[in-house]
Amino acid sequence: MDDRPPAGLPDPAGAQPVRATVASLARRAGVAASTVSRALRDDPRISPKVRERIVALAQEAGYTPNVLARTLVSGRSGLIGLVLGPVDNPFYAELMQQTVSQAAERGWRLLLLHAGRGPIEDATAEALLQYRVDGCLITSATLSSRAAAICAANRVPLVMLNRVAREHGSAVSCDNMAGSAALARLLLDGGHRRMAVIAGNAGTSTSTERVAGFAQAVQAAGLPAPLVLPGGAGHPEGFAAGQAIAAMPAAERPDAVFGVSDILAMGAMDALREAGLTVPGDVAVVGMDGIGAAARPPYRLTTVVQPLPAMVARGLDLLLARIGGAPLEDEIVSLPGTLEVRGSTR
Template sequence: MNDASPPPGNRQRATIVTLSRMAGVAPSTISRALKGDTRISAETRARIAALAQELGYTPNALARTLSSGRSGLIGLVLGPSTHPIYTEILHEAVAQAGERGMRMLMIHAGAGPIEDKTAEALLQYKVDGCLITSAELSSRAAAVCAANGVPVVMVNRVAREHGSAVACDNLAGGAELATLLMARGHRRFGMVNTSNPTSTAVEREQGFVQHLEQAGHKLMLRLDGQSTYDGGYEAGRRIAALPPAERPDAIFAVSDIIAMGVLDALRLQGIQVPQDISVVGFDDIPAAARPIYDLTTVAQPLKTMVGRGLDLLSARMADPDLPDESVTLRGKLIIRGSVRPAPG
């Protein structure tokens, strides 16, 4: 190790000044060399790079922010950590951002509208842009982001205020599920949504119900699944307790996590799926394909949604004057064993 290195028990973070002193060159030479500036000789660049590696030098992001006005950080606002869809989005966003050289700052917001303090936190960390995968911006929070030039892109949500959006075609997905269930001979339909649904859930229900009504059918039951497994389980218990003549023979739960709760409750009460009741969901989270659930659902194109979201965000970080844009991507109907076969 270089003799000028500090003792192991008294280490401080290496800086440009540290490297300058140890290499015997100006700080500006260190900075240029580490950026690969060819005005610095190859020998000097190699020597400085080796010294930087030895001392574990990393650029000071704060200093870079102060000098450039950009932090290189992308804010990621996630929904409830108990919902598997947000875990999937998190993994995809971090992976794709890393491939693009972006750094993610995760801010958990949970359910409900994004509060002003969340928007203020994004500004305090000086993020260059923000991906929001849950809830909706309040009017004031949207105004705060817009006034400070922070572009916002909603993923898996529809933008109501400032910002662009990338979402699955929830209306079409709901309609496809209605078509499937009617084609399988179902005529008594139930829905498990929430008492305070998001725009995403509202669209899924609208697509499903409107398609039923066009064919002359109506919902006979609508229950609150609270956007959770437990909520779905309680809804399933209530369905199972109904007399057979008053019980739907097909249930659409607006998310897979709700549908899984419904399935477990029905089976534990002795109701067979799909022989007695068919159950469908939406999202295609990994657990939906497990044999115990074998859930028919609509798969959201999460990888493409996140990629398009980052595309929209990058473009607006480069050119803040670009207009807001909404992108809708078609989901894919995945037919599994939770729906009974077609008649005959």
Template sequence: MANRRSGRVNARDVARAAGVSQSAVSRTFTPGASIAAETRQRVIAAARELGYRPNAFARSLITRRSRMVGLVLADLDNPFYARMLEAVSRELQAAGHHVMLFFTDRGEADDALQEILQYPVAGLLMASATLSSALARECAEAGIPVVLVNRDVPDAPTVSVTADNEAGGAAVGDFLARAGHQRVAFIAGDPEASTSRDREHGFREALARHGLTCHARAVGNYTREGAREAARTLFRVNAPPDAVFVANDYMAFAVMDTLRGELGLRVPEDVSVVGYDDVTQAAWGAYNLTTVTQPTDTMVSTAVTALLDSIRDGAPGRERRVIAGELVVRRSSRCPQNR
């Protein structure tokens, strides 16, 4: 009991109290390890009696294997990433891993990652943040696998998991053209982000197939105020758009608020608005936003599985996995006569 009172209970004390080996104690507290049910119960009972808590950080120093995964985010204002954070945390915890959450500015996250790599992380998941090809190679050389979620870095030794952004953008362009719109605009997110670029490319290609060009373009930088200013720029002109595709739902909400509350326009009677992501708020009565789904749970499950496989196999690799979404039509847009 002296050890318990002093707070210095260790695995050897638990093993002695339970009448088992020290390795049996280690296996008891290692997720997925093989151990007999009776032995496990004896170890847990002894640990509870002694007040023992395993030290995961110390174990990682001994085994040189960490069960910590770094999750890098640049944007929690967007409800899409808040949902992704929850899903990633649940998936990793179910697999016996622990999440270290890091925030970085939008754009490349190299400065933040240099600090992150000082911790004994087994791998990195990056969402709404992008690393350079050079740092991706540095991670690979250090044996730290990296999986990008909703981002892609060409030629970098990483796995990326994205929605089919080009196909989603094309679906929007085709839908708005078939609805009879002639002056269709686009509000980009971060111009350097692969998500915004791919959505815009698919969108423009689809318009071209209908003999249309993008009527106007503005940049919202994936922020609410940026989207509001983009809407003012596009619609305070003599020939404003009759439809606008916004690179994500978070900005589309701000655009709709500006069009209706500030510019006195009706949605969709005066202008159709389409977003991207299909976050929960898109179906709310205030917006009823036509949008393209991003299958968050499937993307997260795919990304986590890819990361854990890489951690287990010790092979970071390079692969791009694309998950299909679909256009969800609601009341923020005019519909084609023959859908």
């Protein structure tokens, strides 16, 4: 009789626990290692009685699969790299929660490779290879040409979320042009005639499209192009833009402001109110994203809500279709947002 402690359990003599492996489970069960592997994969070639006995042994020993070994055998790690935007913007926290949840439902795990502003550095692209991620979701940053080339050469599929790919990769985004145009028409219907836009980070597809969609709708109504103020990615940039608007002479001050993200619009609202102006009485404010905080007092921000669950689901569909399969053409998917009218507009 074998009087050694079960694999994965503490040794009474004080030795460190031995991690359970397929080989150790096979020795305890008196079967081949391949039988254990098949039983744990619920392979129909293994009888229910043998499968139940091996599963019970594995549970008793605290066995967990060796992901590295599985990677070496299958060529897949089960990991998806995630490149996240600036975490001071609640939109990216909400996007991450959706992505973690939906990826887990599909049996995949996320590896956070980057969080913040700016383009993806070449080192981040190289990390995609070092950690053997099967693919990558990019939610904010842009790819440098070399980073895109690294991923393309190593067949690492990429999908952009909330951005349009300019290099290698597919993309899923909200219909930014249509959403921003709907906001402009809402303000026009409310009688506003002096419009301003607080832009996002320069060169990003999201900001560019939202500014363009808003401006085109305003000009289509026969009004001058809206004033475009520099912004960025966070509340401080929106606050600074709001201060600049509040400092303008009343006769020249915009009577409606579009922040291309909710967090920019919220910053502008705070600055306008601090300066003694009312929202929407003196200046109406609208945003775009649909973050939870924008719906709460004191903001109650009118916005276009991005279809975040659908965007993440479609992004994962595109990515997983390209992992380990035949090469597919890149796809650009645009999903409609939903106009949510609240108290920041009259």
